[in-house]
Amino acid sequence: MRDVMVVGVGTTRFAQYEDRSWIDHGVEAVSAALTDAGLAWTDMERAYCGAMGAVGPYAGNRVGHELGLTGVPIQNIDNASASGNSAFHSACLAVGTEQCDVAIGFGVGQLGRSMGNNMGDEGQVRRFVARAYGNAMAIFALAAKRRMHEFGTPVEAFAKIAEKSKHYGSLNPHSQIRKRYTVEEILEARPIADPLTLPMCCPVGDGGAAVIVASRHVAARLGAAPVRVRHTAMYGETFQQERAWGHALMLAEGARDFYETAGIGPEELDAVQLHDATANEELEYYEALGLCGVGEGDRLALDGETGPGGRIPVNTDGGLISRGHPLGPTGCAQIAEITRQLRGQAGPRQVEGARTGLIQQTGAGEVFFLHMLTRE
């Protein structure tokens, strides 16, 4: 595959909006990415839109209608939390395999008003109720409680991750939650499913995000900062009977393959974006991604090694639990943040001298994406 470069990124502020639709967010995010790249919608040769079914069918085309019917083919993708990552991945493949020179991956979501009635017909609802599958956070809480039992992980490790996330979110104008919390405030906040309190869980919201990729010669013509897609890969769910919550085991298998193919290991990373639906999920992925050894995630969190000035800053835009997680656009927002870090444009949350960034995303535990970007 030929080299693929990131030439433009755009994000909207994730939040619950009464007066804006997901289409508005899509148009704003795509327009921002076009401006960032110095390109027009008419320059897009392929487009991929990540959105969850709840926003309605052919979401990308409905955004495209607002931008212009230029003949650009738009492919719609639903991969739950990883929908935006799927869109980016597909755009990279289109450029990498020489189908085109410029492609855009974007995502839209409107979780605030679309999830309540999304469980399907009564038969589906019965299948959820039967297994007490109502509160998604309870599933993460069960994993947290098991971790505390097996590893002796203190709840403060989860609180410290949330505190770090809120700190980064306070520095990001596009973060849904910009309020800072102390570890004590997090521990005493409203309980959701013990040991998880509200600030340890991602909020629901709306938003849009977009990433434009191009061939090396187009990127050079645009004078873009040389941010290269070093590797992008997608992994599927494997059967796990060893642990009730097998996400981290699956991710660890994929990560080993990914680093080997990329030729760059976890010790060379400067910044990481990962799927933190809850603080304890982030902790599990520290280990799965090899940022530390198995059982060492507690220490990494408690020592502040994944926060400002730490050894390996994680989720520098606030991550899911502060920046927000409207599903469709989340992956493109992650890629936008790593791109800004590698360009040196991350302002007060800048990781000094960042040259290599990793993005990880999970879609409903059934699909995993890993992308690596490098500054040349």
Add this chain to the structure above:
Amino acid sequence: MTEHDTPFIVEEWMGASPGGHVILKGRRCRHCDVVLWPPVARCEACGSADLAPAELGPDAELHSITTDWTGTFLGYPHLVGQVRFPEGTFVQGFVAAPIDGAPAIGAAVRLVPFPVKVQGTELVTYAFEPTGEQ
């Protein structure tokens, strides 16, 4: 139907067991011996369609437990647990115990009938009830 004639929430997933307990109706793969629940058409581990009926329960070990303070489905805060059956299968469900009497991880539990309401209809699912043994 349960012994009180209230329908099970998903009849093909569970059934009554002697002593007022509940069993889960799963599938054992004849190819790789994995036991799966809910029932599936093909083995999730190896893809084989050569599956035999298999019952899980009523005895299991509590693998993890939390309090769902949002009260989803029941309308009030309640316990949610995850158990591991001797066959190695993990299952999530309600825990039939008060929040201040929550069993510890590792506790022995048994599947018992548990009343729930779905869109106004009274139904029965399973719940994990501590036996008092570790």
